[in-house]
Amino acid sequence: xxxxxxxIFFHIFSNGGATVYRYVSELMRKKHPEEFKIKxxxxxxxxxxxxxxxxxxxxxxxxxxxxxxxxxIALVALLRATLLGVYSAMLSFFTGKINYxxxxxxxxxxxxxxPQLFLFSKADNVCCWDTIQEFADGRKKKGVDVQVVLFxxxxxxxxxxxxxxxxxxxxxxxxxxxxxxxxxxxINNHED
Numbered sequence: 001x002x003x004x005x006x007x008i009f010f011h012i013f014s015n016g017g018a019t020v021y022r023y024v025s026e027l028m029r030k031k032h033p034e035e036f037k038i039k040x041x042x043x044x045x046x047x048x049x050x051x052x053x054x055x056x057x058x059x060x061x062x063x064x065x066x067x068x069x070x071x072x073i074a075l076v077a078l079l080r081a082t083l084l085g086v087y088s089a090m091l092s093f094f095t096g097k098i099n100y101x102x103x104x105x106x107x108x109x110x111x112x113x114x115p116q117l118f119l120f121s122k123a124d125n126v127c128c129w130d131t132i133q134e135f136a137d138g139r140k141k142k143g144v145d146v147q148v149v150l151f152x153x154x155x156x157x158x159x160x161x162x163x164x165x166x167x168x169x170x171x172x173x174x175x176x177x178x179x180x181x182x183x184x185x186x187i188n189n190h191e192d
């Protein structure tokens with residue numbers, strides 16, 4: 001398949017998806033810079049700076065089992081993250097390189113300047129909305145065409161469930177706007 005003939009969009013969910021996107025886009029730029037042209041990125045509930053409370057909530061949400069098991073796993077995960085944070089801080093102190101928020105900073109500085117749509121909520125209890133807004137503002141300052149949709153009360157990565165019509169309208173319009181110039185077709189002829 002010739003990818004240069006097909007528009008590539010990424011629809012990214014939460015920081016886990018943002019991590020995958022970071023490495024995929026880096027590989028695309030390094031290995032095949034002319035073949036893969038990313039037309040746009042849709043960020044749902046990300047990227048956000050990770051805070052301890054959000055980290056614990058995310059771990060609890062992903063863990064199955066009784067409440068004791070969930071909290072034990074969350075505690076171990078938080079302890080591990082804390083130790084890695086201390087290690088990173090010590091490494092930064094001795095090397096002079098600061099690695100706080102590596103994912104967030106790597107994506108903020110990403111050379112890809114394709115248009116980006118951010119869908120997030122003030123009610124997200126995993127990824128803090130203000131850091132997503134800060135990220136979108138940072139990308140805008142770098143010349144990226146940024147669109148922001150801030151919901152008031154939808155949960156983490158549940159915006160489409162809570163606001164289906166509005167969510168789909170924003171996603172379809174974003175894709176249409178970023179494919180129209182090349183005659184890639186109108187995706188408004190879609191089936192939900």
